[in-house]
Amino acid sequence: MERYELIVIGGGPAGYVGSIRAAQLGKRVVCVEKERAGGTCLNWGCIPSKALLASAHLYWELRHAEQWGLRTDGATADLRAIVERSRRVSDRMAAGVESLFRSKGVEYLVGSARIVGPGKVEVEVVDKTQTGSGPKETLVEGDHILLATGARPRVLPGLVPDGKRILTSREALLVQDLPKSLLIVGGGPIGIEFADFFSCLGTQVTLVEVQQQILPKEDQEVVQVLSQALTRKGISILTQTTVDKVQEQGEKLVVELSGKASGKLTCDWVLLAVGVEANLEGALGPDVRLSSANGFVWVDESYRTSFPTVYAAGDIIGAPWLAHVASRQAIEAVEAMFVPGKRPKRPKLFPSCVYCDPELASVGLTEAEARAQGRSVRVARFPYHANGRAVASGHSDGMVKVVAGEPYGEILGVQIVGSGASELIAEATLAIELEATTEELHSAIHAHPTFAEALAEACLRVEGRAIHI
Incomplete structure (x- = not known):
């Protein structure tokens, strides 16, 4: 029987x-993955979906290239080639x-793992040598177990995916033919990204969301x-x-x-993109029971579950279901196991x-959240159409919004909609992490022309000192 200090x-x-x-940290570690290294994110989520979007956005710009003074008559989209490229990207990242x-x-x-007792895991290993011997069962022991099996798409009662005309995000990543019309249930990030992808390729998309926005x-x-x-791109919301x-x-x-839109x-x-x-x-x-919270695995401040030796991190412990948060949680869980005196921070930012x-990208408090907490705030916005790089x-569609506290101007939250928002938000995240003020952020010289200037100008505008608006 193999023994490890950590079984993941x-x-x-x-x-x-x-x-x-x-x-x-010098520990003997084994990681068991049912499908392929990288999990859902690299194989069936973040990475392939971004590859699809990159192709779709490029095709959209080719179709509207006249605004850049270009002629691209006859540009066509090969959906199968687009999907094949996305799979190659996933394969590369998993490798x-x-x-x-x-x-x-x-x-x-590579195989299935099942926790059967404290520090004990049954593993059905897939035969990767393709010798025809089939899966092999083995029992491994570990001082600690990290459960990181993630989450899977939720379905609605009475609306069962068939993989053909009623899809989850996983099937949508492998489509070989383009539908003329598509209804997406759920207006979260997954639903919006697929709405944009299919719409850019010419599908008439309707996006349905139960909430007010x-x-x-x-x-x-x-x-x-x-x-x-x-909506201007043709998506009905x-x-x-x-x-x-x-x-x-x-x-x-x-x-x-x-x-509201009955009929x-x-x-x-x-x-289906409903969480x-x-x-x-x-x-x-059968003898392993884990306490739950809101349908997800409960953990304490050190990521311990209710079962001895078992820790958990990532999507399986609940919101936020974000890859970067999952990675940070796992690091903190491992350090809680093996670094004496280490206290996890449990990321809140x-x-x-x-x-x-x-x-669209955001970090920290929204204006509504800050005011609901009773904070006195100053809020400013800077539009992309006033930013030279954007124009x-x-x-030039977009804006940066900054929420700052009174009276010191500490940055409490930043929300950005516009090109490059997912990159710009890193500066805002660092600023909030370091408890920076709007003055400190805009006093750092931002290169011109860049989208980042919009964030600096929004901070200037908090103080009533914006130059370019």
Whole structure:
């Protein structure tokens, strides 16, 4: 029987990062992944979806190239080639993780793992040599177990995906034919990104969200700017609306809606993007019970679960379901296990990004959240159409919004909608982490012309000193 200091179940952003951090600390580590290193993020989420969006956004710009003084008559999109490219990107990134495992000394097993007792895991290893011997079962022991099996798409009662016309995000990443019309259920990041992807390629997209706005947790003003931009691209957005029933009618699907946009709608496909649920399928033996919180695995401040020797990190412990948060949680969990006196910070400050065009990114408090906490704040906005780089590049849709505290001007939150938002938010995140003020941020010289100047100008505007508006 093999014995390790850490057994990691799941090879996604939490699992593989936690494995590498433990190896850096000199521990003997094995990581078991059911499918391929990288987990959902690298194989069926973040990475392939961004590859698809990169192709779609380039095609959109080719179709509208006249605004840059270019002629691209006859540009066409080859969906199968686009999808194939996205799979190559995923394969490359997954191979990179496997290479990291080798270089860092992490043992990597492809197979299914099941916790059967404290420090005990049954592993059904897939035969990677293709000798025909089939899976091999083995029992491994460890001082600690890190459960990082992530989450899977949630489905709605009575609306079961069939992988053909009713899809989850996983099937949508592999489509070979383009639907003429698509209804997406759910106005979160996944739903919006797929809406943008299919719309850019020519599909008529309807996006249905039960809340008052898409991206319900984001600032209302920046969401309004994004909604207007997506509407101009031809996406129909129906908020405060619920999908009650989907029925087949020949080659079409008839969707019954209730709420603000009640009625019937006909489409070719339906894509479910209504959130995620904890992925514990096959991970726990009959004698293993884990306490839960809101349907996800409960952990304490050090990421310990209710079962001895078992820790958990990443999407399986609940919101926010973000790869970068999962990685940080795994690092903190491993350091709590192996670094004496180390106290996890449990990240409360993290950026959120939506990679549609224009992008949306945010960090810290929104104006509404700050005021709800009773804080006295100053708020300023700087539009992209007043930024030289944005206008010159043809991406002038957007704005930067800064929420600062009174009386010192400490930055409490930043929301950005516009080109490059997912990159700009890093500066704002660092500023809040370092408790910087608006004066400190704008006093650092920002290169011209750059999108980053919009953030500096928004900070100047908080103080009533904006130059370019």
